[in-house]
Amino acid sequence: MVTHITRGWLVTHQNCLDGATAGLVGLASGLSPIFTEPDRVAGALSQVPVDKPLYLADVSLPITEWSSVRSRITYIVDHHKTALPLQNDAKATIDLSHSGAALLYRFAVSEGWISANGSWDRLIHMVERYDLWQSDHGPGQDLNRLFRARGFEWYRSRFATGWAPFTSDEADQLAHIIYDETEFIARHVTAAQRLAAGPLLLAGVLLDGDGPVNEVAHTLLERGVDLVLFLKADGRISARTRSTIDAAALMEKHFRGGGHARAAGGRLTPNLSGSPESLNAVLQEIRRILAP
Numbered sequence: 133m134v135t136h137i138t139r140g141w142l143v144t145h146q147n148c149l150d151g152a153t154a155g156l157v158g159l160a161s162g163l164s165p166i167f168t169e170p171d172r173v174a175g176a177l178s179q180v181p182v183d184k185p186l187y188l189a190d191v192s193l194p195i196t197e198w199s200s201v202r203s204r205i206t207y208i209v210d211h212h213k214t215a216l217p218l219q220n221d222a223k224a225t226i227d228l229s230h231s232g233a234a235l236l237y238r239f240a241v242s243e244g245w246i247s248a249n250g251s252w253d254r255l256i257h258m259v260e261r262y263d264l265w266q267s268d269h270g271p272g273q274d275l276n277r278l279f280r281a282r283g284f285e286w287y288r289s290r291f292a293t294g295w296a297p298f299t300s301d302e303a304d305q306l307a308h309i310i311y312d313e314t315e316f317i318a319r320h321v322t323a324a325q326r327l328a329a330g331p332l333l334l335a336g337v338l339l340d341g342d343g344p345v346n347e348v349a350h351t352l353l354e355r356g357v358d359l360v361l362f363l364k365a366d367g368r369i370s371a372r373t374r375s376t377i378d379a380a381a382l383m384e385k386h387f388r389g390g391g392h393a394r395a396a397g398g399r400l401t402p403n404l405s406g407s408p409e410s411l412n413a414v415l416q417e418i419r420r421i422l423a424p
Contacts, residue, residue: 157236
């Protein structure tokens with residue numbers, strides 16, 4: 133999405149409540165958001181005009197690519213573990229304790245682009261608690277449910293200036309979404325492939341559509357699984373882990389991805405597709421990595 137800009141461009145996380153909220157902060161600050169998957173940032177940058185300042189939020193670049201694009205980037209804020217090599221750069225704020233949207237909001241306020249207020253504070257707080265999966269993440273989780281169902285244009289129209297209460301129509305849709313999630317979770321938990329990797333237990337889940345993957349993951353983790361691997365039809369993978377396994381390091385080193393220590397994503401090699409055979413192959417590879 134490209135809109136009229138007055139201050140510059142913002143590259144941020146696609147299909148993510150945190151990235152979408154960073155997009156709202158950017159729009160309120162005079163930035164035009166460009167949404168991309170975290171492992172597609174370099175490609176997105178190559179298509180951004182050089183006529184305005186360029187900011188990144190909730191996404192970053194591998195340190196191996198940073199030097200070649202650093203001169204183009206005005207500033208970057210990120211909270212993924214794979215961004216830590218950039219933390220001492222004068223053009224970056226890397227803080228794993230806050231969400232990407234929260235970091236951009238603080239940056240925008242400090243720059244005088246927007247003024248902090250209760251509505252923005254509440255929206256940012258809700259999104260951050262959900263994105264970091266903290267104890268009181270429920271309100272943000274409900275917001276994410278509606279965001280996934282209705283899309284960014286709805287999100288922008290409803291929360292362009294911060295938090296606003298749900299309408300009765302939105303609350304009714306939310307109730308239906310939560311009801312449908314129960315079946316999605318049960319189906320994917322039951323169908324999960326399980327594989328031992330020494331003392332560790334792995335579980336692989338082939339996703340048959342969009343749904344509450346975090347809830348699927350946490351259900352399996354609560355049942356003794358140490359790593360849950362999700363595979364989408366387009367070849368994207370993601371992992372949720374216990375503290376004994378560094379998901380970000382695993383995805384970055386072996387699957388061309390990265391992310392958080394307990395939640396990260398990557399991609400299959402081009403010769404593999406989203407199939408049960410591919411899922412089993414990736415689980416076998418992870419078993420070799422974790423229990424050689």
